[in-house]
Amino acid sequence: MSLGTEPDILLAAHALSLRFGGVLAVNQVSFELRRGEVFTLIGPNGAGKTTVFNLISRIYQPSSGEIRYKGQVLTQVAPHRVARLGIARTFQNIELFEHATVLQNLLIGRHVHHRRSLWREWLFTARVREAERQTRRKVEEVIDFLDLQHYRDTLVAGLPYGVRKVVELARALATEPELLLLDEPSSGLNVEETGDMAFWIEDIQRDLGITVLMVEHDMSLVSKVSDRVLAMNQGEVLALGTPAEVQAHPGVAEAYLGSADDASSLRRPRP
Numbered sequence: 001m002s003l004g005t006e007p008d009i010l011l012a013a014h015a016l017s018l019r020f021g022g023v024l025a026v027n028q029v030s031f032e033l034r035r036g037e038v039f040t041l042i043g044p045n046g047a048g049k050t051t052v053f054n055l056i057s058r059i060y061q062p063s064s065g066e067i068r069y070k071g072q073v074l075t076q077v078a079p080h081r082v083a084r085l086g087i088a089r090t091f092q093n094i095e096l097f098e099h100a101t102v103l104q105n106l107l108i109g110r111h112v113h114h115r116r117s118l119w120r121e122w123l124f125t126a127r128v129r130e131a132e133r134q135t136r137r138k139v140e141e142v143i144d145f146l147d148l149q150h151y152r153d154t155l156v157a158g159l160p161y162g163v164r165k166v167v168e169l170a171r172a173l174a175t176e177p178e179l180l181l182l183d184e185p186s187s188g189l190n191v192e193e194t195g196d197m198a199f200w201i202e203d204i205q206r207d208l209g210i211t212v213l214m215v216e217h218d219m220s221l222v223s224k225v226s227d228r229v230l231a232m233n234q235g236e237v238l239a240l241g242t243p244a245e246v247q248a249h250p251g252v253a254e255a256y257l258g259s260a261d262d263a264s265s266l267r268r269p270r271p
């Protein structure tokens with residue numbers, strides 16, 4: 001079978017490279033995401049994790065290499081079409097509409113499913129009404145799933161940071177993704193909030209069957225939720241395996257020692 005078309009492989013990255021001027025941010029990186037797994041990219045600062053992430057969400061075009069998603073060449077898909085393929089993401093620094101409520105943010109997030117023309121909208125046909133009902137149903141389901149009922153009509157600007165992170169997760173889930181990209185889900189969270197985030201990720205995997213690709217620094221979260229971990233250093237793959245295998249890999253500890261980071265527990269300050 002050709003690359004990325006095996007039924008249990010959702011996404012396959014093959015020999016991905018990206019150069020920014022003189023910096024080879026990602027160098028010949030290959031890996032496969034299996035359906036239903038939580039797969040985490042780790043590595044010291046500047047290792048290339050975010051760049052890989054941005055290549056998959058199509059913010060960047062690789063200098064060479066290919067990404068296949070469900071057999072389709074993702075690197076040929078226009079960036080604005082990625083969400084329609086069932087790929088959703090969260091951002092390290094949270095990207096929500098601050099002056100809209102939680103409910104409104106989720107409804108806006110659902111817009112990826114609306115492909116109707118303006119005249120249809122004006123006529124407000126039965127089909128449009130049914131789509132609206134479906135959207136409402138899905139959004140309310142996600143609010144219940146992530147226990148956000150208490151905040152549904154609160155403006156995002158008035159929410160504690162930890163709740164905003166969950167709202168961002170909800171916004172991504174409201175699009176009904178098959179693949180969820182989480183960019184440092186624990187960044188800015190305290191220990192208790194990070195524990196809650198681990199539970200949400202486990203629930204998303206177990207109850208919704210969504211495949212998760214995550215960039216994360218907090219090794220306690222990584223070990224708790226990841227099926228497999230890929231360690232990067234200086235743009236290259238250093239190790240791939242279970243969390244325990246990767247943490248035991250001598251090159252991984254060395255890479256962290258050579259940086260300002262610490263492989264055992266990395267907690268970033270609240271942005």
Ligand SMILES: Nc1ncnc2c1ncn2[C@@H]1O[C@H](COP(=O)(O)OP(=O)(O)OP(=O)(O)O)[C@@H](O)[C@H]1O
Nearest residue numbers: 020023024025043044045046047048049050051052
């Ligand atoms: N837009 C860009 N322009 C120029 N260089 C970049 C750009 N984005 C990343 N780089 C460089 O590419 C390399 C990899 O960066 P990247 O952000 O992917 O690392 P990272 O592993 O995500 O690090 P961190 O944990 O600090 O977020 C670094 O040397 C970085 O300075």
